[in-house]
Amino acid sequence: MQGTSGHRSRGSEEYGVYDDAKTYYASEERHSNRYGVRTRTYSQNSLVKQLERMGAQEPFRRGSHDESTMETGRRFLVQVDATLEILKNQEDTDGNMQITIEDNGPKVISLRTAASAGHNRFEVRGTYMLSNLLQELTLAKEYGRKQIILDEGRLNENPVDRLSRLIRDHFWDGLTRRIDASSIEIAARDPKDWTDDPRPRIYVPIGAPEQYEYYQKVAADRPELRLDVQQLPEKITPELIRDMNDKPGLLAVAVEKVEEEDELGNKTTSLKGLPFVVPGGRFNELYGWDSYMESLGLLIHERVDLAKAMVLNFCFCIEHYGKILNATRSYYLGRSQPPFLTDMALRVYEKIKHEPDSKEFLRRAILAAIKEYHSVWTSEPRLDPVTGLSRYRPEGLGVPPETEATHFVHILKPYIEKHKMEFQDFVRAYNYGEIKEPELDEYFLHDRAVRESGHDTSYRLEGVCADLATIDLNSLLFKYETDIGRTIRSLFGDKLVIPAEFCQGTPYQPGEAVSSAVWDRRAKRRKLTMDKLMWNEEEGMFFDYDTAKRQRCTYETATTLWALWAGIATPKQAADLVKKGLPRFEMFGGVVAGTEKSRGEIGLERPNRQWDYPYGWAPQQMLAWTGLLRYSFTEEAERLAYKWLFMITKAFVDFNGVVVEKYDVTRPVDPHRVDAEYGNQGLDFKGVAKEGFGWVNASYVYGLQIVNAHMRRALGTLTPYETFIKAIELNNERALANLTLT
Numbered sequence: 179m180q181g182t183s184g185h186r187s188r189g190s191e192e193y194g195v196y197d198d199a200k201t202y203y204a205s206e207e208r209h210s211n212r213y214g215v216r217t218r219t220y221s222q223n224s225l226v227k228q229l230e231r232m233g234a235q236e237p238f239r240r241g242s243h244d245e246s247t248m249e250t251g252r253r254f255l256v257q258v259d260a261t262l263e264i265l266k267n268q269e270d271t272d273g274n275m276q277i278t279i280e281d282n283g284p285k286v287i288s289l290r291t292a293a294s295a296g297h298n299r300f301e302v303r304g305t306y307m308l309s310n311l312l313q314e315l316t317l318a319k320e321y322g323r324k325q326i327i328l329d330e331g332r333l334n335e336n337p338v339d340r341l342s343r344l345i346r347d348h349f350w351d352g353l354t355r356r357i358d359a360s361s362i363e364i365a366a367r368d369p370k371d372w373t374d375d376p377r378p379r380i381y382v383p384i385g386a387p388e389q390y391e392y393y394q395k396v397a398a399d400r401p402e403l404r405l406d407v408q409q410l411p412e413k414i415t416p417e418l419i420r421d422m423n424d425k426p427g428l429l430a431v432a433v434e435k436v437e438e439e440d441e442l443g444n445k446t447t448s449l450k451g452l453p454f455v456v457p458g459g460r461f462n463e464l465y466g467w468d469s470y471m472e473s474l475g476l477l478i479h480e481r482v483d484l485a486k487a488m489v490l491n492f493c494f495c496i497e498h499y500g501k502i503l504n505a506t507r508s509y510y511l512g513r514s515q516p517p518f519l520t521d522m523a524l525r526v527y528e529k530i531k532h533e534p535d536s537k538e539f540l541r542r543a544i545l546a547a548i549k550e551y552h553s554v555w556t557s558e559p560r561l562d563p564v565t566g567l568s569r570y571r572p573e574g575l576g577v578p579p580e581t582e583a584t585h586f587v588h589i590l591k592p593y594i595e596k597h598k599m600e601f602q603d604f605v606r607a608y609n610y611g612e613i614k615e616p617e618l619d620e621y622f623l624h625d626r627a628v629r630e631s632g633h634d635t636s637y638r639l640e641g642v643c644a645d646l647a648t649i650d651l652n653s654l655l656f657k658y659e660t661d662i663g664r665t666i667r668s669l670f671g672d673k674l675v676i677p678a679e680f681c682q683g684t685p686y687q688p689g690e691a692v693s694s695a696v697w698d699r700r701a702k703r704r705k706l707t708m709d710k711l712m713w714n715e716e717e718g719m720f721f722d723y724d725t726a727k728r729q730r731c732t733y734e735t736a737t738t739l740w741a742l743w744a745g746i747a748t749p750k751q752a753a754d755l756v757k758k759g760l761p762r763f764e765m766f767g768g769v770v771a772g773t774e775k776s777r778g779e780i781g782l783e784r785p786n787r788q789w790d791y792p793y794g795w796a797p798q799q800m801l802a803w804t805g806l807l808r809y810s811f812t813e814e815a816e817r818l819a820y821k822w823l824f825m826i827t828k829a830f831v832d833f834n835g836v837v838v839e840k841y842d843v844t845r846p847v848d849p850h851r852v853d854a855e856y857g858n859q860g861l862d863f864k865g866v867a868k869e870g871f872g873w874v875n876a877s878y879v880y881g882l883q884i885v886n887a888h889m890r891r892a893l894g895t896l897t898p899y900e901t902f903i904k905a906i907e908l909n910n911e912r913a914l915a916n917l918t919l920t
């Protein structure tokens with residue numbers, strides 16, 4: 179496998195082996211006969227026939243030396259359609275349009291070399307190279323190429339380099355959306371739409387009249403889109419959200435004004451949507467905590483523009499919808515997701531602080547976070563007035579419509595039988611209060627809270643979430659408190675004036691100045707309360723606190739490590755967490771969401787939940803690594819990052835470039851297979867994956883910054899952690915034995 183340096187000079191031209199697909203395949207020049215070698219075009223039949231005889235009679239000169247190979251790296255002359263056909267027929271034996279370790283083909287194909295003008299052949303072998311060939315040819319075909327000159331380096335590329343490159347050059351762009359005339363049809367598409375007439379629809383808040391006008395114009399100019407533009411009323415109530423379920427739609431986010439010029443040179447002002455990155459799969463809208471995680475990867479890839487735009491989109495959501503939404507669809511209007519705005523804004527600020535408007539950017543984000551802190555997270559019903567801690571507890575009515583159709587069948591079945599109704603009729607009657615079922619009301623109060631927590635679903639939270647002061651939420655709020663206090667002190671001269679538009683739902687009067695002291699006190703108070711109610715000295719872990727039962731819970735959750743990320747743990751607590759807590763969550767592929775013991779038995783009547791054992795999620799890994807580093811547990815952070823990256827790289831190599839939403843971290847061979855709730859997102863591609871999955875992409879890029887250079891190399895050769903560490907230990911022992919002290 180080769181490294182990343184991929185540029186080679188050809189006279190005045192420069193072609194990169196690892197150029198992005200557009201640069202690589204859109205160039206006529208690159209794929210024409212530019213080396214003065216006669217390029218033969220083979221008919222599909224002749225090529226197929228020859229390849230059918232492959233390995234048998236055909237007298238090709240296997241591995242024979244081509245003149246320029248040594249200097250430039252091997253290149254193949256490939257007929258795109260014919261070779262794709264062979265790959266599909268011969269190598270994709272289970273017919274899923276991917277070449278994986280589960281296919282039983284011969285795992286070898288003979289390609290003609292470019293330097294010999296197609297006279298000589300060379301065998302491409304093994305799942306990884308063949309699946310990369312399938313991916314490259316699928317892309318080449320999309321760019322309309324019939325014949326290509328393909329660098330071998332694109333087939334045997336170091337997988338760590340390849341995946342990082344795909345994320346940087348392809349996946350981020352594949353997941354980026356803008357809600358404006360340029361691509362509203364892509365942004366508005368909703369794979370979750372359950373109605374009989376899924377059509378693009380956008381809801382615009384009352385405070386954004388220019389956008390309302392703009393989208394109406396887009397709809398009128400392009401009637402083929404069938405874009406339905408609706409204005410939201412000022413007050414958003416649970417009833418309104420429920421009623422909108424008949425017409426689900428996208429929620430408008432931030433735009434900027436741009437000047438446009440027509441062919442005659444006339445200038446007009448128009449609107450351009452601020453971009454955002456979506457998670458992928460069925461999730462084609464701006465999500466709350468996914469965006470934060472994605473921004474960690476984006477910032478490493480210097481896509482500050484995107485991370486900054488997402489912060490501004492969040493400010494827009496707080497200003498117009500009252501909160502950072504679970505996601506920007508009408509059916510998510512009532513609830514939020516785990517809050518990360520202060521950390522996200524500060525990280526972006528670090529990157530742009532040399533720019534003239536950076537301080538204003540940060541001021542707006544911190545003001546929005548302050549408003550969100552007071553009006554969403556520390557007011558009732560989310561605030562527990564007795565402890566002063568907070569809970570996920572959004573408002574809402576009825577059955578969440580966005581889940582898979584069958585998701586609530588087992589819950590609703592007894593009620594459907596009791597009322598002798600059809601499923602859909604019962605759901606409607608219940609949603610509209612024509613049928614009263616208080617027990618169901620209670621169930622869905624908690625279910626909405628579970629979804630707000632981002633951990634939908636888990637036995638840790640089912641039937642109880644709205645009562646739990648969770649370790650996750652309260653750690654995040656502690657982080658808000660400390661971030662806000664520190665920022666006011668260090669960047670705003672310890673005095674931040676709250677303008678009128680940020681006062682609603684807060685204790686402040688317009689124009690009132692806020693200083694850091696009050697935020698320091700809030701953080702201190704939260705820490706003391708969490709120590710008292712949530713910390714278990716014996717277990718060495720924080721646990722959720724049940725505000726209804728007034729007792730500490732016992733479910734062991736990986737979110738206990740968020741205390742490290744937020745900096746709420748004392749050094750002693752951190753040491754206990756690492757010693758006693760961490761081993762319970764450390765699996766083959768990294769940190770598991772919860773322990774097996776806490777999850778309990780599962781079976782037909784009690785099915786697996788995706789946020790329980792044995793599943794691992796990117797945000798849990800990223801927060802754990804960052805938290806461990808914060809307390810100088812470097813070795814632990816590196817080890818966990820290695821395990822996660824190894825698992826992802828191995829699945830990527832063995833399963834045709836797959837990158838999915840979550841992994842079974844106990845499953846070494848096929849961790850991307852997840853048989854819980856709605857399966858896994860990111861699996862469903864033909865030939866080549868174009869997006870990966872937002873937060874896993876980010877975790878990959880972020881994780882590679884955590885591991886050391888030696889580890890990165892070992893990952894590139896798919897070395898399991900145990901083998902790697904044994905080799906290191908052996909080396910250390912030898913080095914010690916050879917050490918001569920003078």
Ligand SMILES: OC[C@H]1O[C@H](O[C@H]2O[C@H](CO)[C@@H](O)[C@H](O)[C@H]2O)[C@H](O)[C@@H](O)[C@@H]1O
Nearest residue numbers: 457461465468504580581629632633634
């Ligand atoms: O449609 C079912 C649920 O889907 C979302 O939850 C999952 O995907 C999100 C996007 O990646 C992620 O933020 C969340 O943690 C996942 O559990 C959605 O957020 C839920 O509200 C929704 O009911």
Ligand SMILES: [Ca+2]
Nearest residue numbers: 270272274276
């Ligand atoms: Ca296959």
